[in-house]
Amino acid sequence: MPVVADGEGGPELGLRERKKQRTRAMLLDAAVELFQRQGFERTTVDQIAALADVSPRTFSRYFATKDAIAFALIDEAIDVVAVELAAQPAGISHLEAVCRAYLQMYTNAKDAGAGGLSAHRLVLSVRIIMTSPTLRQAATEYRSNALTVELAKRMGVDAGDRVLRLVSSVWGVITMTALGDLTDHGLDWEQIGVDDIVTRLQDTYAEFTGLMSEVVQLV
Numbered sequence: 001m002p003v004v005a006d007g008e009g010g011p012e013l014g015l016r017e018r019k020k021q022r023t024r025a026m027l028l029d030a031a032v033e034l035f036q037r038q039g040f041e042r043t044t045v046d047q048i049a050a051l052a053d054v055s056p057r058t059f060s061r062y063f064a065t066k067d068a069i070a071f072a073l074i075d076e077a078i079d080v081v082a083v084e085l086a087a088q089p090a091g092i093s094h095l096e097a098v099c100r101a102y103l104q105m106y107t108n109a110k111d112a113g114a115g116g117l118s119a120h121r122l123v124l125s126v127r128i129i130m131t132s133p134t135l136r137q138a139a140t141e142y143r144s145n146a147l148t149v150e151l152a153k154r155m156g157v158d159a160g161d162r163v164l165r166l167v168s169s170v171w172g173v174i175t176m177t178a179l180g181d182l183t184d185h186g187l188d189w190e191q192i193g194v195d196d197i198v199t200r201l202q203d204t205y206a207e208f209t210g211l212m213s214e215v216v217q218l219v
Contacts, residue, residue: 142172
């Protein structure tokens, strides 16, 4: 990849790489708009490519399938959560650390600068995922990503460890339960903000830890 020096002497992306990043961002933005407008299931690759003003062949250079671009949308947030997880203290449980990392990601989005993951983008992503049965299922399935890599590092295990998968799966259930309120109760998505999502995550996690403490007491 060609690089040139920026004004401070650091490497700067070459023209070709910047163009690739712009095209990828355009495809993601087009997918978000269409997923929001007509739903994930009714959106086609050809429609995404047309809205981004590229050919379907160009689309395939960046994303193998429509599902792949949906995973990329999910990973926008996961990549940020992974960074937040790395900053969590060692003295708390792994599940607590993941919870705090997610809450911090949502909170930071309210003040995201240019190029950052904004609160608006996050809420749109949650809406797209939670209103699509396909994406709701995909979001709960275990797969390797930046977060599982960071969590494995924190736990001192490899990527295929059973306990790692268990922690990840438990958090997935907590998340889907919390965010399910937004869809299952027929709330108006136009009135939902990041603070609503944070509150539901906090409340659901508190309910879960309360249940676990009861189990410990019974044992």
